[in-house]
Each structure stands twice: as structure tokens, then as C-alpha cells.
Amino acid sequence: MKLKGKAAVVTGGGRGIGRAIALELARQGAAVVINDPGLGRSGELTTERPADEVAAEIVQAGGRAVANHESVADHQKAGQMVQQCIDSFGSIDILINSAGVVRERMIWNMTEDEFDTVIGVHLKGMWNMSHHAIRHMRKQGFGRIVSLSSDAFKGTFGQCNYAAAKAGIIGLTRSIAKETAKFGITANALCPVADTRMTATPEVAANRKRKLESGLITQAQYDAAMQAKGPEYVAPLAAYLCLDDADFINGQTFHVEKGVINTYYFGEDRNSMFKVGDGLFTLEDLEECLPRALLNGIPPIVPVVKRDQAQKAGA
Numbered sequence: 001m002k003l004k005g006k007a008a009v010v011t012g013g014g015r016g017i018g019r020a021i022a023l024e025l026a027r028q029g030a031a032v033v034i035n036d037p038g039l040g041r042s043g044e045l046t047t048e049r050p051a052d053e054v055a056a057e058i059v060q061a062g063g064r065a066v067a068n069h070e071s072v073a074d075h076q077k078a079g080q081m082v083q084q085c086i087d088s089f090g091s092i093d094i095l096i097n098s099a100g101v102v103r104e105r106m107i108w109n110m111t112e113d114e115f116d117t118v119i120g121v122h123l124k125g126m127w128n129m130s131h132h133a134i135r136h137m138r139k140q141g142f143g144r145i146v147s148l149s150s151d152a153f154k155g156t157f158g159q160c161n162y163a164a165a166k167a168g169i170i171g172l173t174r175s176i177a178k179e180t181a182k183f184g185i186t187a188n189a190l191c192p193v194a195d196t197r198m199t200a201t202p203e204v205a206a207n208r209k210r211k212l213e214s215g216l217i218t219q220a221q222y223d224a225a226m227q228a229k230g231p232e233y234v235a236p237l238a239a240y241l242c243l244d245d246a247d248f249i250n251g252q253t254f255h256v257e258k259g260v261i262n263t264y265y266f267g268e269d270r271n272s273m274f275k276v277g278d279g280l281f282t283l284e285d286l287e288e289c290l291p292r293a294l295l296n297g298i299p300p301i302v303p304v305v306k307r308d309q310a311q312k313a314g315a
């Protein structure tokens, strides 16, 4: 038991990846607050109480767990969640931010509410929880924060709210790491791939099939994507990042799924241009040098679309 004596809050801990991480932390001896209001995939209210089920499962296996049904998007309730952990188990040592909802739509069709809801749960929710937890963690000189980002941070179709939130989680993680390292706190992010009710939908399967049929992905890529991979393949890495000995890993982002883990490195300088003298790059300088010097060797995010094609697409 490598986390004996530690107390954790796992948001979104009633289902999917949060549940798998909560069970793994408990298996390693941590006492866990399982937070989950039991919302639908898009955040709609339901009568389900998955947090109770996971807490009961842990207790039945001989561990310590309590349930919490509040939303991470509520700043005050987030503070109460942290306090619940301290009241129940004496401290808060570990915070796992796994709560999540999706509201998919192209940006021109997306409503303000759809944008705000996704940012509110993923990004603001992480900030809410981290803000309250860190106030305690810094006093005790120890803390571990693991937040679920996503490869969607790279940009994705029909999920600009989600992509923005997940990219924000990486920036927030790196900022927390810089601000709190001196208090013995680490913050890291995971970009998982796992079959959960968020991802294993008929729409996602149909979309992959469409990509295969239109040649956007190979048969091998399709087969790999369709292979079953549960959230239990994500959980051990989250638990590892919570160990005392993982103090040297701070501000990092990992991709994780069944059979593969990789790191990302962000923010390194690639190509640079320098202007001696007055330091002012004129429009003419940029027209001449930017495409061939600054963008040299940088792969485009999307293919160039010519004006006549673009007019047809939007008509």
C-alpha cells in the first residue's frame, strides 16, 4: 500500500476514469472523497448517484471513502468538498480533477451556455478545487494534483469549448507547479484515451468509420482506435504521480492509454527571427521572411484552403 495515510478528493469519481483512479488510490491505502453529482454526459440532471456506489465499493473492500454530490463548477461547494475531506480524514493530500461534461457543436452553432458550461466544469472547476485544496496543502508542505486534460488541447472538430478548457488545464497545471513547488506540491496533467460513456458512443464509432471510408485514417489506425481500452489503464499513472517519491515530476503532461504513455514538451522556441537596429519588423519584412524563415519546417495545423474553395464551402 503506497498511499497509506493519504487523503484524496476525486472529482467526477463516480464514473469512468475518475472512478478507476479512486479505486486505485483506495487500493493503495488512501482515504477518498468521491465527488460526483451523477450528471448526464452533457451535464443534465439525473437521479443517479454513482458517487455512493463507488464509495460503498471501496468501503466494502475494506477501504475508507465518503461520497459528495456537489458540482466542481460552484466555487463555494468546491471549498466545502475540500473541507469534507479534512473533516472526514484529517487532511487533503491528493486532488484528482476528473469531472467532465461535453457539449459538442461547431463554433458558429454553439450557444454561450454550451461554451460556459464546459469551461465551467473543466477549467473553472479545476481552478476552484485547486484553489481551495492548495490553501491546505501549502500549510502541510505536501500536495499532489492530477488533472485530466485531453489530446483535444491540440484543437478538435465540434468541441472548441472542450479544447479550450483542456488547453487551459495544461496552462493552469504548469502555473500551479511553478507557484507551489516550494510548498512540496506537484501538479501534473493527463491526456487519456479510455472507453467511458463520454467516448464509447455510437456517434464516435460512426465518425471513426467515416474517417476510414474517406481515407483520413488507415485500417491499422481504425483497428487501434476500435480496440477496447478501459479507464483502468489510466489509473496507475495517476496514482504514481501521487507518490511521495514522484516529487520530481511537476508541471508535466502525459498522454496515457492501454499500452502506451508519452510525454509532451511545450513551449520550446523553434525558429526565431531577429531585427537589428530599431527592432521593428515591418509588414514588408514579415511578408518576405515569415513564411520562409519563421514557419520553415513547422507543419501546418490545417491545409491551406484557396479562396474559391472557401467560398463554395461556406455557401
Ligand SMILES: NC(=O)c1ccc[n+]([C@@H]2O[C@H](COP(=O)([O-])OP(=O)(O)OC[C@H]3O[C@@H](n4cnc5c(N)ncnc54)[C@H](O)[C@@H]3O)[C@@H](O)[C@H]2O)c1
Pocket (backbone or CB within 6 Å): 011, 012, 013, 014, 015, 016, 017, 018, 035, 036, 037, 038, 039, 040, 041, 043, 050, 070, 071, 072, 073, 097, 098, 099, 100, 101, 121, 122, 125, 148, 149, 150, 151, 191, 192, 193, 194, 195, 196, 197, 198, 199, 231
Ligand atoms: N475517456 C476518454 O477517452 C477521455 C479522453 C480525454 C479526456 N478525458 C477526460 O477525463 C475526465 C473523465 O472523463 P470520463 O471519460 O471518465 O467521463 P465520464 O462521463 O465517464 O465521467 C465524468 C464524470 O464527471 C461527473 N461530472 C460532470 N460534471 C460534474 C461537475 N460539475 N462536478 C463534479 N462531477 C461532474 C459526471 O457525473 C461523470 O460521472 C474528463 O475530464 C474528460 O474530459 C477523457
